[in-house]
Amino acid sequence: MRTRLVDQPSPLAGGAPELPYTHTDDLFIDGGWKRSDGSGRTAVTNPATGEVWGSVPQATAADLDRAVSAAHRAFVGTGWRDVTPSTRAAILLRFADEIEKRSKPLSHTNTFENGSPVAETSRAAANAASIFRYYAGLANHLAATDIRPFPDGSAETVVFREPIGVCALIAPWNFPINLVVAKLAPALMAGCTVVIKPASATPLSIRFIADAAAAAGLPSGVLNVITGPSAIGDALVRHPLVSKVAFTGSTPVGRSIAATCGELLRPVTLELGGKSSALLLPDVDLDALSRVLIRTCMRNTGQTCYISTRMLVPAERYAEAVDMVTATIAAAPQGDPLDPATVFGPSATSAQRDTVVSYIRSGIAEGARPTTGGDVPPPFDRGFWVTPTVFADVTPDMRIAREEIFGPVLSILRYSSIDEAVTIANDTSFGLGGTIFSTDDDAALALAGRLDTGSVGINFFASNHAAPFAGRHDSGLGTEFGPEGLAAYLQTKSVHRRIATAPASRG
Numbered sequence: 001m002r003t004r005l006v007d008q009p010s011p012l013a014g015g016a017p018e019l020p021y022t023h024t025d026d027l028f029i030d031g032g033w034k035r036s037d038g039s040g041r042t043a044v045t046n047p048a049t050g051e052v053w054g055s056v057p058q059a060t061a062a063d064l065d066r067a068v069s070a071a072h073r074a075f076v077g078t079g080w081r082d083v084t085p086s087t088r089a090a091i092l093l094r095f096a097d098e099i100e101k102r103s104k105p106l107s108h109t110n111t112f113e114n115g116s117p118v119a120e121t122s123r124a125a126a127n128a129a130s131i132f133r134y135y136a137g138l139a140n141h142l143a144a145t146d147i148r149p150f151p152d153g154s155a156e157t158v159v160f161r162e163p164i165g166v167c168a169l170i171a172p173w174n175f176p177i178n179l180v181v182a183k184l185a186p187a188l189m190a191g192c193t194v195v196i197k198p199a200s201a202t203p204l205s206i207r208f209i210a211d212a213a214a215a216a217g218l219p220s221g222v223l224n225v226i227t228g229p230s231a232i233g234d235a236l237v238r239h240p241l242v243s244k245v246a247f248t249g250s251t252p253v254g255r256s257i258a259a260t261c262g263e264l265l266r267p268v269t270l271e272l273g274g275k276s277s278a279l280l281l282p283d284v285d286l287d288a289l290s291r292v293l294i295r296t297c298m299r300n301t302g303q304t305c306y307i308s309t310r311m312l313v314p315a316e317r318y319a320e321a322v323d324m325v326t327a328t329i330a331a332a333p334q335g336d337p338l339d340p341a342t343v344f345g346p347s348a349t350s351a352q353r354d355t356v357v358s359y360i361r362s363g364i365a366e367g368a369r370p371t372t373g374g375d376v377p378p379p380f381d382r383g384f385w386v387t388p389t390v391f392a393d394v395t396p397d398m399r400i401a402r403e404e405i406f407g408p409v410l411s412i413l414r415y416s417s418i419d420e421a422v423t424i425a426n427d428t429s430f431g432l433g434g435t436i437f438s439t440d441d442d443a444a445l446a447l448a449g450r451l452d453t454g455s456v457g458i459n460f461f462a463s464n465h466a467a468p469f470a471g472r473h474d475s476g477l478g479t480e481f482g483p484e485g486l487a488a489y490l491q492t493k494s495v496h497r498r499i500a501t502a503p504a505s506r507g
Contacts, residue, residue: 021204022054028210030070031220037062047115047346047384056203058228067224071166071193072241074221081163081191089139096129098212106208113202114348117337128181134465135189160493163191165243168236172249173199174303182480183246190489195224203227251474269478273404274432277425278308281438286324289437292460293328301344302408306433311412312421318414322392326371329388346384353384356407363400369393426452431472435461
């Protein structure tokens with residue numbers, strides 16, 4: 001493992017590049033930055049160094065009510081919901097352009113918030129812009145008239161699709177821009193208004209989205225941002241003027257939000273945890289796999305929900321697969337997240353670092369064999385670092401094979417038949433992603449149908465803005481991306497009418 005940590009002085013001392021936001025006092029409400037009513041603060045820490053470099057206000061109940069009320073005013077009457085789809089699409093296209101203009105400072109702020117290497121965060125603005133452009137392209141889908149005749153031909157129904165209302169969008173810390181834009185773009189295109197609550201660890205990068213919205217001409221109140229602890233998120237979910245909730249994060253928090261929304265009969269979309277498998281078929285090309293291994297199994301220092309953190313390998317290929325994986329992970333640079341060559345950064349928080357270390361120790365205690373990494377001292381004496389770890393000789397009953405770790409830990413399991421591999425892959429409470437590696441695409445495609453998961457990649461994994469992304473079981477409820485993701489922010493209304501008949505001729 002090649003490691004290096006370039007000194008990163010506090011941005012307040014001028015040592016960090018392009019960080020226009022550090023210590024802020026305001027929230028984005030009703031089209032502008034408004035000073036918070038409260039005095040509480042949330043510190044923002046650089047995970048690479050452990051240094052506090054920023055802070056944001058903790059919104060009060062009054063701040064929250066102002067934000068939701070602004071969103072409600074922007075929605076009702078002749079509000080955002082009444083703007084034509086083509087006009088909304090034009091604003092979304094400008095929004096995309098404005099986000100891309102802010103790409104570099106957004107990337108650096110994101111990296112300083114959660115430690116994601118710039119090789120990852122430098123793509124955030126372009127990816128967010130592409131999501132906005134995709135949903136802008138669905139304007140005709142919204143504008144189309146849907147008329148359905150009665151079965152007996154006596155009448156017809158005009159089906160209207162209407163925006164659902166004010167939406168609470170609660171974002172995670174691992175991809176704080178793209179995972180909120182995956183909700184924001186379809187919500188805005190549908191005609192909804194929103195209140196965004198970013199994760200406590202990553203409250204500053206979202207400011208670039210708010211700035212871009214204002215520059216694009218999004219009407220006041222359509223987008224609002226509040227910051228604060230989990231209690232603010234809970235209050236947002238329960239606010240009486242909120243009509244829908246969309247959340248990405250851990251399964252335990254998702255269960256709590258689902259319970260609240262069930263109590264309130266409030267629609268909810270949940271994108272939660274995963275424990276996906278990379279299933280290697282006997283004909284796997286290990287050289288080709290090595291080139292996509294880290295993005296498939298350890299993307300963003302393992303802090304990605306859909307990655308395949310269990311690798312299922314046929315017994316006859318097990319030793320060579322373990323050697324390839326070990327060599328690939330050990331050679332990947334870990335260090336300064338601002339270095340474009342860095343692959344592995346720190347854990348995003350000290351609590352997450354401690355969680356990952358506890359899982360590594362659990363794996364060793366249960367008999368798994370670390371082939372690189374393991375329970376070793378972190379590579380640096382400051383920050384929240386964990387050495388990327390590969391475990392061999394993992395069995396399906398071990399905690400590291402069953403529970404989501406959310407860190408740079410990969411478990412390699414053996415199987416003796418395809419049926420056994422499918423059984424292991426499906427023996428999980430999650431069902432989010434997965435991959436199949438084979439030189440026979442047809443065989444892999446046929447096998448994909450046997451995996452109980454919302455998405456499967458063949459020889460790679462990537463999300464497609466035009467295709468649905470949905471978890472099964474403990475991985476979530478509802479769908480993001482594609483037309484299905486737009487439908488999540490719409491409600492239908494059926495208007496029945498008689499079909500006029502021509503008067504009979506008298507001649």
